[in-house]
Amino acid sequence: MPSKKALIRRPSPRLAEGLVTHIEREKVDIELAQEQWEAYAETLRAHGWETIEVDAEDDCPDSVFVEDTVVMYKNVALITRPGAESRREETAGVEEAVARLGCSVNWIWEPGTLDGGDVLKVGDTVYVGRGGRTNAAGVQQLRAAFEPLGARVVAVPVSKVLHLKSAVTALPDGTILGHIPNVDRPSLFPGFLAVPEDAGAHVVLLGGGKLLMSASAPKTAELLTDLGHEVVPVDISEFEKLEGCVTCLSVRLRELYA
Numbered sequence: 001m002p003s004k005k006a007l008i009r010r011p012s013p014r015l016a017e018g019l020v021t022h023i024e025r026e027k028v029d030i031e032l033a034q035e036q037w038e039a040y041a042e043t044l045r046a047h048g049w050e051t052i053e054v055d056a057e058d059d060c061p062d063s064v065f066v067e068d069t070v071v072m073y074k075n076v077a078l079i080t081r082p083g084a085e086s087r088r089e090e091t092a093g094v095e096e097a098v099a100r101l102g103c104s105v106n107w108i109w110e111p112g113t114l115d116g117g118d119v120l121k122v123g124d125t126v127y128v129g130r131g132g133r134t135n136a137a138g139v140q141q142l143r144a145a146f147e148p149l150g151a152r153v154v155a156v157p158v159s160k161v162l163h164l165k166s167a168v169t170a171l172p173d174g175t176i177l178g179h180i181p182n183v184d185r186p187s188l189f190p191g192f193l194a195v196p197e198d199a200g201a202h203v204v205l206l207g208g209g210k211l212l213m214s215a216s217a218p219k220t221a222e223l224l225t226d227l228g229h230e231v232v233p234v235d236i237s238e239f240e241k242l243e244g245c246v247t248c249l250s251v252r253l254r255e256l257y258a
């Protein structure tokens with residue numbers, strides 16, 4: 001049953017201490033981050049999404065990146081076991097939120113690790129990035145959770161960026177967008193479109209053909225507009241300083257069974 005709910009999680013006051021792995025640390029402006037987060041949430045609402053706030057986790061600097069803690073497939077919420085130990089406390093609140101929404105809940109167990117940022121769904125194909133945060137056991141457990149439900153799980157290597165979705169996401173027609181220097185094996189993806197900017201590879205599908213994108217990818221926005229897409233830009237500069245992108249700030253629940 002189609003639904004338009006999106007989980008979001010308010011930034012921790014300790015956001016500036018969030019993990020940085022592949023880029024140089026830059027000072028984060030917390031007040032600006034809060035404003036940007038409000039504007040991001042408002043943009044979702046303006047496009048028909050009911051936002052559901054997961055209880056804040058003030059002691060977890062990276063908790064705003066809610067996408068990493070749960071992967072949805074149909075009505076099943078797979079609670080992850082984040083690859084970074086400092087992020088493991090984040091999952092409890094998310095589990096509570098999805099259970100309250102009537103999802104069927106499943107879990108990634110030790111020794112598996114998996115971050116939601118490593119999972120890209122394109123129809124019933126579920127790409128999973130095997131990289132710094134997601135290990136082989138995590139990939140196997142994801143397969144065991146979703147293949148019986150009809151998913152085709154495709155594992156792909158990720159070595160150049162934090163997560164698979166830091167490298168690639170997909171347009172509504174299934175075209176995979178990626179910035180070539182960040183993608184390990186572009187040939188693994190059918191219908192690959194190279195984009196000129198890092199952040200140009202990140203789109204959130206708002207519905208009705210609209211694409212939520214970072215304001216830091218103007219050339220890609222132009223390219224996609226020229227291809228007949230409607231781009232909705234948001235400024236998320238403070239989250240980008242922590243290797244966050246537009247996808248990681250929400251989890252869209254499109255197939256709730258309720």
Ligand SMILES: NC(=O)NCCC[C@H](N)C(=O)O
Nearest residue numbers: 018019065117242243244248
């Ligand atoms: N899915 C995502 O893109 N998550 C971004 C997580 C950033 C956070 N600083 C981390 O390193 O875990």
